[in-house]
Amino acid sequence: HKGQELVMADIPGLIAGAAEGVGIGDRFLGHIERCRVLLHLVDASLPGPVEQWRVVREELAAYGGGLENKPEILALSKVDLVTPQALAAKKRALEKASGQHIYTVSAATKQGVEPVLDKLMEIAGRAQAMKVESDKSWSPI
Template identity: 55%
Template sequence: MKFLDEAKVYVRSGDGGDGVVAFRREKFIEFGGPDGGNGGRGGDVWAEAVEGLNTLIDYRYTQHFRARKGGNGAGSDRTGAKAPDVVLKVPVGTQILDEDKESLIADLDAPGKRVLICKGGDGGFGNAHYKSSTNRAPRRADKGWPGEERWIWLRLKLMADAGLVGLPNAGKSTFLAAVSAARPKIADYPFTTLHPQLGVVRLNATEEFVLADIPGLIEGASEGAGLGTRFLGHIERCRVLLHLVDGSQADPGAAYRLIRRELAEYGAGLEEKPEVVVLNKTDAMTPQAIASRRKALERACGGPVMLASGATGAGVPEVLRRLMDVIRKAR
């Protein structure tokens, strides 16, 4: 299934039903009178967050959603039927933006959360509504009120407990595949990952968390270089960042500072999130290289650095335990 995290759709609520002009005339009943009913309400358009979805691909080919018109009134003071609502089912974590792509309408960050996007039009009054002591036989009935229409943007921000960040080929996809059942594409060239990936990490029967892998960042990503920072929105909701640094490169400190700079340029509080720094690919280094590059990375980040190898699994359980401890405190 193709991953799609952004879609533009058109929504329109239903018009209200029309009121009618009708009069009561029955045999053996002395007095008649107006009994035209009101129109029914048009259908509303709602958006609802549901579990089991992790992409907006359903809105790639179906982009127009219209609710039906309410039923017209009838004689014997019968009100028209209300039209059924239209519900857009979206993944948990979807934001709904106005057409300008900046004004936030709603943030559906919990299962079952729903928001009214377009309200259906009210039904028109029938002539029974207008009868009075001075107007015994009104012949007025109103049309239903029109519904609302608008274009909206759906933007998905994945709900994950921890997010993987790092340069391309830092070993993020390998790490995700080693600790979860996710099967991201893995290759020895940069930008192998083109779409965010999610994996559930289970430490034991009672402890688990969701880990998100996003495409790698490069220098100038905040200005649009490479894949830009489009996918950083998927880790905005994470409780902790797992920063993987490729230990096989000459200067891991420079790689760390580059990513931190891009996170700061993006904003949204990413640079303030708790962070676990890991020197990855220890299987490709000598003990002397591990010691020297670990010290260089500790100087760059100003804190402890963990060692791991996604390929062999060395150090991975310790990293997962550290992540779980941070997530538990945040929860």
């Protein structure tokens, strides 16, 4: 994106109980530990975006390992499948529940993808800079 590389991992939908081994979620949660930033996509075409978001946040916290403290970009996806009025209501509800800015994206139309990629690159770059800085202070001697 804009001359920079970013490695992304797609973590399949987590279900309630994933942190305790329900489904295959606990195996995938381990992969998230290596991620610098989380892009949390909430399906706007489904009812209950706040509940969708909360289930995943609860599983991240239950798993441990600091996953719930990782930087998170929160976006409503599949926005091309909902009316503008429904999207606005879902966005307001998710903003209120999460206290975060909510991006809106559509993979089908590419709507909103650029701002999300920009934010991912910004946060991942800051996280990399912090990691490099912390690595400099370590010495085996």
